[in-house]
Amino acid sequence: MELIDLSLIWAVIIGFAIIMYVLMDGFDLGVGILFPFAPDEQSRDIMMNSVAPVWDGNETWLVLGGAGLLGAFPLVYSTFLPALYIGVFLMLAGLIFRGVAFEFRFKANRKRPWNWAFAGGSTVAAFAQGAVGGAYVQGFNTVDKVYVGGAFDWLTPFTVMTGLGLLAGYALLGTTWLIMKSEGHTQDWAYRITPRLLFAVLIVFGLISVWTPLVDDFVRERWFGNLGIIWVLPALALLSTYILWRAVRKRQEGMPFVATMAMFIFTYLGLLVSKWPYMVPPNYTIWDAASAPGSQLFLLIGMLFIIPIVLAYTAWTYWVFRGKVRADAGYH
Amino acid sequence: MELDPLLLSRIQFAFVVSFHAIFPVFSIGLASYIALLEGLFYKTGNPLWSRLSHFWIKIFAVVFGMGVVSGIVMSFQFGTNWSNFSYATANFIGPLLSYEVITAFFLEAAFLGVLLFGRNKVPPGTHLFAAGMVALGTFISSFWILATNSWMHTPAGVELQDGIFQITSWTEAIFNPSFPYRFMHMGLASFLTGGFVVAGVSAWYLLRGRDVEANRKALSMCLWLLLIIAPAQAVIGDYHGLNTLEHQPTKVAAMEGNWETQNGVPLLLFAIPSKETQSNSFEIGIPKLASFILTHDMNGEVPGLKEVPVAEQPPVALVFWSFRLMVGIGVLMILFAFAGAWLRWRGQLYDHRFFLRGMSWMIGAPFVAVIAGWFVTETGRAPWLVQGMMSHSEGLTPSLTGAMALFTLIGYITVYAVVFTAGIYYITRIVKAGMEHDESGDTDEVERPSRPMSAAHIPFDKPATPPTSG
Ligand code: HDD
Numbered sequence: 001m002e003l004i005d006l007s008l009i010w011a012v013i014i015g016f017a018i019i020m021y022v023l024m025d026g027f028d029l030g031v032g033i034l035f036p037f038a039p040d041e042q043s044r045d046i047m048m049n050s051v052a053p054v055w056d057g058n059e060t061w062l063v064l065g066g067a068g069l070l071g072a073f074p075l076v077y078s079t080f081l082p083a084l085y086i087g088v089f090l091m092l093a094g095l096i097f098r099g100v101a102f103e104f105r106f107k108a109n110r111k112r113p114w115n116w117a118f119a120g121g122s123t124v125a126a127f128a129q130g131a132v133g134g135a136y137v138q139g140f141n142t143v144d145k146v147y148v149g150g151a152f153d154w155l156t157p158f159t160v161m162t163g164l165g166l167l168a169g170y171a172l173l174g175t176t177w178l179i180m181k182s183e184g185h186t187q188d189w190a191y192r193i194t195p196r197l198l199f200a201v202l203i204v205f206g207l208i209s210v211w212t213p214l215v216d217d218f219v220r221e222r223w224f225g226n227l228g229i230i231w232v233l234p235a236l237a238l239l240s241t242y243i244l245w246r247a248v249r250k251r252q253e254g255m256p257f258v259a260t261m262a263m264f265i266f267t268y269l270g271l272l273v274s275k276w277p278y279m280v281p282p283n284y285t286i287w288d289a290a291s292a293p294g295s296q297l298f299l300l301i302g303m304l305f306i307i308p309i310v311l312a313y314t315a316w317t318y319w320v321f322r323g324k325v326r327a328d329a330g331y332h
Numbered sequence: 333m334e335l336d337p338l339l340l341s342r343i344q345f346a347f348v349v350s351f352h353a354i355f356p357v358f359s360i361g362l363a364s365y366i367a368l369l370e371g372l373f374y375k376t377g378n379p380l381w382s383r384l385s386h387f388w389i390k391i392f393a394v395v396f397g398m399g400v401v402s403g404i405v406m407s408f409q410f411g412t413n414w415s416n417f418s419y420a421t422a423n424f425i426g427p428l429l430s431y432e433v434i435t436a437f438f439l440e441a442a443f444l445g446v447l448l449f450g451r452n453k454v455p456p457g458t459h460l461f462a463a464g465m466v467a468l469g470t471f472i473s474s475f476w477i478l479a480t481n482s483w484m485h486t487p488a489g490v491e492l493q494d495g496i497f498q499i500t501s502w503t504e505a506i507f508n509p510s511f512p513y514r515f516m517h518m519g520l521a522s523f524l525t526g527g528f529v530v531a532g533v534s535a536w537y538l539l540r541g542r543d544v545e546a547n548r549k550a551l552s553m554c555l556w557l558l559l560i561i562a563p564a565q566a567v568i569g570d571y572h573g574l575n576t577l578e579h580q581p582t583k584v585a586a587m588e589g590n591w592e593t594q595n596g597v598p599l600l601l602f603a604i605p606s607k608e609t610q611s612n613s614f615e616i617g618i619p620k621l622a623s624f625i626l627t628h629d630m631n632g633e634v635p636g637l638k639e640v641p642v643a644e645q646p647p648v649a650l651v652f653w654s655f656r657l658m659v660g661i662g663v664l665m666i667l668f669a670f671a672g673a674w675l676r677w678r679g680q681l682y683d684h685r686f687f688l689r690g691m692s693w694m695i696g697a698p699f700v701a702v703i704a705g706w707f708v709t710e711t712g713r714a715p716w717l718v719q720g721m722m723s724h725s726e727g728l729t730p731s732l733t734g735a736m737a738l739f740t741l742i743g744y745i746t747v748y749a750v751v752f753t754a755g756i757y758y759i760t761r762i763v764k765a766g767m768e769h770d771e772s773g774d775t776d777e778v779e780r781p782s783r784p785m786s787a788a789h790i791p792f793d794k795p796a797t798p799p800t801s802g
C-alpha cells in the first residue's frame with residue numbers, strides 16, 4: 001500500500017469528476033440561464049430539446065463528486081456541507097426546479113411558469129456553485145476536523161464575485177453549445193451574444209485572479225514563488241479565449257464550444273494549483289482528509305473498470321443525439 | 333421555544349427521504365414493465381404493446397424526473413445535517429454510494445435519454461436494450477442503497493476505532509444479516525407498486541370503456557403477477573420479522589406493542605401504547621398468536637420493550653401503528669389478487685364494476701404501505717442511527733443550529749409541495765388523455781409537432797374529452 005499514494009490517485013479522480021460536472025452540466029445550466037433572453041418560444045423549444053436527453057447524465061457527475069468525496073475524502077464532505085449549508089440548499093432547490101421543468105414544460109400549455117422555473121433554477125444553482133468554489137478558496141473555520149463557523153461565513157463579497165463569474169461562464173458554455181446544436185435565427189442570436197458574455201467572463205475572471213493573491217498569502221506565495229511553470233495555465237486559458245473569439249468571428253460551429261471548454265479546464269487547473277495540496281483549507285491536506293486506505297482501494301478497483309465503460313456509453317448517447325436540433329425534433 | 337436541531341433534522345430527513353422513496357418504488361416496478369412491453373412489441377409486432385409502452389413511458393418520464401431530483405437532495409442530506417455520522421461511517425457508506433453512482437445512476441441516466449428520445453434514432457433492438465438497461469439500473473441502485481441501509485440496522489464487518497468505523501470484512505458488511513430480507517421485501521414492494529398502479533389505471537379505463545383491448549391485456553397481466561407476489565410479500569415479510577427478532581428485538585417488541593418479556597403473547601389488533609405508563613390501553617388481541625408467528629410455538633417467549641431503558645425505546649405508538657397499516661394493506665392486496673383470480677375463473681374479470689372500481693381505488697395503497705414500512709423499520713431503530721453503535725445525537729452536525737435546520741425544513745416542504753402538486757397534476761392529465769390519441773405506433777413517427785410529449789394535440793391544461801369508445 002505504501003508503494004502507491006492512493007490519496008493522490010483519488011485527488012485526481014475527484015478532480016476529474018468535478019471538471020466533468022462543470023463542463024457537462026455547465027452547458028445545460030448555461031442554456032437555462034440564457035432561457036429568458038432567447039429570441040422566441042421556438043428557440044426555447046430548440047434550447048430545451050438540445051439538452052433534454054443528456055442533462056440527467058450530466059448531473060450524475062455531481063452525485064459522483066459528492067459520493068466520491070464521501071468515499072475517498074470524507075473530511076471534505078463532512079466540513080464543506082455543514083459550512084455551506086444554506087448555499088447547498090439553494091443549489092439543490094435550484095436543481096429541483098430546473099430538473100422537473102424539463103418534464104413539466106413539455107406537457108404544459110401554459111409554459112411561462114416552467115420557463116421561469118427552468119431559468120430561475122439554473123441561475124440559482126450556477127450562482128451557488130460559483131460561491132461554493134469561492135468559499136473553497138476562502139477556507140473554512142475548523143477545529144479538530146469539525147466545522148465550527150457560522151451559517152453565513154461563506155457569503156462574502158469574494159464569493160458573490162465567484163458566483164457571478166461562474167454564472168457568466170456557464171452562460172458562455174451554453175451559447176457556444178447552442179452555436180453547435182442550432183441553426184437559423186437561434187444560432188444567429190447565440191453568435192451575437194457570445195462575445196458579450198466572453199467579455200463579462202474575462203472581466204470577472206480577471207478580477208478574481210487579481211483579488212485572490214491579494215487576500216490570500218498562500219496563493220500569492222504559490223504564484224509568485226519559484227514555481228514559474230504554472231504560469232503556463234493562465235497563458236493557455238488566455239489563448240483559448242483568443243481562439244474562441246476568432247472562431248466566433250469566423251462563424252465556426254464546433255470550435256467555440258471546444259475553446260470554451262479548454263478555457264474552463266485551464267482556469268480550473270489554475271485554481272487547483274493555487275490551493276494544492278490543501279483540500280479543506282487552510283488546515284487540512286488531501287492526506288488529512290482521506291478515508292481508510294482499505295476503503296479507497298476497494299472503491300478504486302471498481303472505478304478503474306467501470307468509469308471507462310461509463311464514459312463509453314455516455315459518449316455513445318451523445319453520438320445518438322448528434323447533429324442539429326430542431327424545435328419539432330421528436331421529443332419522446 | 334428553543335429550536336432543537338436534532339428533532340428538526342430528524343423530521344427533515346424523514347420528510348425528504350419519504351418523499352424520495354415514493355418515486356423509486358414506482359420507477360423500479362414501472363421500468364421492468366416497460367421493458368417487458370417493449371420486448372413483447374419487438375417479438376410480436378403487435379401495436380397494442382407499443383401503445384401501452386408509449387403511454388407508460390410518458391408517466392415514467394415524470395416519475396423518474398421527480399425521483400432523480402429528490403435523490404440528488406438525498407445524497408447531500410448525510411453531509412448537511414448528519415456530518416458526524418457521515419464522517420464516522422464514510423469508510424463503508426462512501427464506497428457503497430459511489431458504487432451506486434457508477435454502476436446504477438449513470439446507466440439509468442444515459443439509457444433513459446435513449447429510451448425517451450431515441451425511438452427514431454436507434455434501431456428497435458437498441459431501443460429495447462435501452463429499456464432493459466434502465467430497468468437493470470434501478471435494481472442495481474436498490475442493491476447498493478439497501479445494503480447501506482441494512483447495515484445501519486444490522487451492522488457487521490466493521491469495528492469502531494476512535495469513533496470511526498473501520499472495515500474488517502467487505503462481504504460481511506455488504507451482505508449483512510438483514511440485507512437479503514430487506515432487498516427481497518423492497519423488490520416485491522416495487523413490483524406490487526407498479527402492478528397495482530398499472531392494474532388500477534387499466535381498471536379505470538375499462539370502467540369508462542376506453543381502449544378496451546389494450547387495457548384488458550394490461551389488467552390481466554398485472555393480476556397474474558399480483559396473484560403471485562402479493563402472498564409472497566407476506567411470506568417474505570414474515571421472515572424479515574423473524575430476522576429482526578434476532579437482531580433488533582426491541583423493534584419487534586414495539587411492532588407487537590409488547591412491554592414485558594413473556595410467553596404466549598397475543599397478537600394485538602388494536603391498542604394505544606404509551607411510553608409514559610409503559611403499557612397499552614384498549615387492547616384487543618388474538619391470544620397467543622404473536623408468540624406463534626414469531627416463535628412458531630403458542631407459548632414461545634417474546635422479548636418486551638422493558639428489556640431496555642425507556643431512553644432506548646423507539647417511539648412505540650408510531651412503530652406499532654405503521655406496522656399495522658402496512659400489514660393491513662398487505663392483506664388487502666392479497667384479497668384483491670384472489671378476488672381477481674376468482675372473477676377471472678368465473679369469466680367476469682373485465683365486467684365486474686365493483687371490482688374494477690376497487691382496483692382503481694387501490695392505486696394509492698402501495699405507496700402508503702411502503703412509507704409505513706419504512707417508518708416501522710427506521711423509527712423502530714431509534715435512538716440508534718447505527719444499531720447499538722451510534723445514536724442519532726452522536727451523528728448530528730455540530731455546527732447546525734435550530735434556525736438553520738428550520739429554514740431548510742420549511743424550504744424543502746415548500747419546494748416539494750409545489751413540485752409534487754404539479755407532478756400529480758400532469759400525471760393525472762396524461763391518464764385522463766389516455767392512450768387512444770397516441771396512434772403513432774412505432775413506424776410513422778418521423779416528424780412530431782413541437783410539443784410531441786404533450787402527446788400529440790392534447791392540450792393538457794384543458795379538460796380532456798373522453799372518447800366514446802375504445
Ligand atoms: C429501493 C430503492 C431506493 C432507495 C431506498 C433510495 N433510492 Fe435513490 N433512487 C433509486 C432507488 C432508491 C432509483 C430507482 O435508482 C432512482 C429513483 C428514480 C430514479 O430516477 O432513480 C433513485 C434516484 C436517486 C438519485 C439520483 C440519481 C441520478 O442522478 O440519476 C440519487 C442521488 C439517489 N437516488 C440517492 C439516494 C439516497 C442517498 C438514498 C437514501 C437515503 C436513496 N437514494 C434511497
Ligand code: HEM
Nearest residue numbers: 341342343345346349350353477480481706707710711714
Ligand atoms: C428510501 C427509503 C427510506 C425511507 C422512507 C426512510 C425513512 C426514514 C424515517 C421515517 C426516518 C426517521 C426515523 C426517526 O427519526 O425516528 C429515517 C431515519 C434515518 N434514515 Fe432512513 N429511510 C429510507 C432509507 C434510508 C437509507 C437508504 C439510508 C442510508 C443509506 C437511511 C438513513 C437514515 C438516517 C441517517 C436516519 C436518521 C435521521 C432521522 O432520524 O431522521 N434511510 N429514515
Ligand code: HEM
Nearest residue numbers: 514517521524566569570573576659662701702705706709
Ligand atoms: C403482508 C404482510 C407484510 C409483512 C408481514 C411485512 C413485514 C415487514 C416487517 C417485519 C418489516 C420491518 C423490517 C425491519 O424490522 O426492519 C417490514 C418493512 C417494510 N415493509 Fe413490509 N410487510 C408486509 C407487507 C408489505 C407490503 C404490502 C409492502 C409494500 C407494498 C411493504 C413494504 C415494506 C417496506 C418498504 C419496508 C421497509 C423496508 C424494509 O425494512 O424492508 N410491506 N415489513
